[in-house]
Amino acid sequence: MDQTSDISIVRNAVRTLLDCADDFFIMKQSVDALYNVFSRIAGVSPAQIGVDKDIILPSGKAISPSAAAHCLLEMKRTAVFLRGIHQSVLQKLNNRADKPVRILYAGTGPYGTLVIPLLPLFTPDKIQIDLLDINPASLEALQKLIDELQLNEYIGSVFCEDATTFTLSRNYDIAISETMLACLKSEPQVAVMQNIIPQLHPEAIFIPEEIRIDAALTNPKMEQDRLLYYENEAPPFRRIELGNVFTVNKKTLDIDRMQKIIEIPDEKDFPVLKLFTTVKVFGDELLSENDSSITLPVNFYDLRKKTAQHIVFWYVQGEKPYIESRVVRTPALYQTEIMNAL
Template structure:
């Protein structure tokens, strides 16, 4: 059993702080507790096994657990979820907020530290994961937190196949790699967002993919001038000193997906989503074509470049035949998931 006063102190301190080292300490405190509670699951043979799904891979329980150590990512997600749940509780005072966490992993890292802050009549959480091992571990943590009454269901399923019994008020997921390659966040949000309530929302609210030509040698030199142990990363302005901005290529949000769905309503169902065309200028030998990823968890809380592995640039090959021309990409939602050149 976890000391609820201790847990509340950790999460309240984290939510109230913008100091990186303070946040690191609180996450380490929570991680230590979770390691102790879920330790028995580490002997399960499926702990290190990923799953190949139609719409992208489901990373292994072990890899999902390790994501907790991404300080900026975990802290910002927790702050965003807390803010959105508080907002929705005010919007729906007469019933619990229905939260669906897709790809929760063995710790439910982006939700479970917050459970001690709410009552069952305020919040009901559904955890979804394709790995039963993850859900077994997660149940131990929720039970140790004495928060069983806040969890309405544990669903062992591909989230793109899940139908919620009620309208969903908040979707939470972090099923992505940089440049939206390999994992299934686009398909997951596209499917679940169709089940949102009128005032419902998604975390992340928006994911913006921009295209650049990047001088990676100069950019790495810039990166090495920052102390990553203190959470320091370059600003957008500093990064653009070594880049040529080509344009916004793709944006993922419930509103964008609704427009795409409306456009494709009377067409043959497509696994490919449209992207904006890009003009490719001359490329020198030092430059790489790359996609940047920025997560707007809410309008105010942003996980920017280099704050986590999921927001590192994704370098892609680009034929020199496109120099001086427009190139069009499509986003492929089925495996292999990611952006594909159309010419």
């Protein structure tokens, strides 16, 4: 297939993804079209998962090129991020039409999934991208894609470095990094945000704008019936909302000071505490429960195995970041018990 055809496929696919709302059939067709072009040119596909390797960093796992390639196929995840980023670029262009919008994309993977499809919608004088990834194999594959699609005029610098320690050498209007799993487990999303956001101009946009994790008590049968429901009359459904346990955004980066205690009501019919991840990409573009692998609910605590009246939550960083918890006896003693747990 010639370059003109490939560019047309990419342009048409991304335009459809921006406009198709939640029409999942059309969304899947468009994502598949992007994948077919990108995988053929870059030479990387999810079929290679297990062959290429993840990179373990002091701040979490940088997934392999093939695993990163697979992220493109999560259609709503791809669509919502592309929509949010497209809106952020338009906003910046409206504010400064005389200069290109400068973007740093950290954690590109082999496809540059969150930016590369958008480039044919703009001219190089409107948008300029710096690319950052720690895996040289991903950057090599991405360069093939850029060359074949003739997008080099949009690309500034390419950095093979760790986004959690990278030092910015220029001002950016937008910084993008989606390096996460549900409940911010294993991957270095929080560490990337802690490093990059303080280096940005206060008016710069970081995408995603916010990640929040909320807790709720659930009834296992109601949860199962809701997922399996296909009839006209919905089955009874209820959760006991417990509130937010963790939020990270431009204003809440000092996670060492974030400990949240949750009171557990006596609700015997709702014995499983689940955590729910919501990703605010930009503006009204959100990924919520079950929209993608990064927002899958997580069974966190089973009150049938051990009762609790209060649970304290905090975030642990390191090679395997995760949300930790501890049952505390009384609210009056929880500060002491937290300090003993940390």
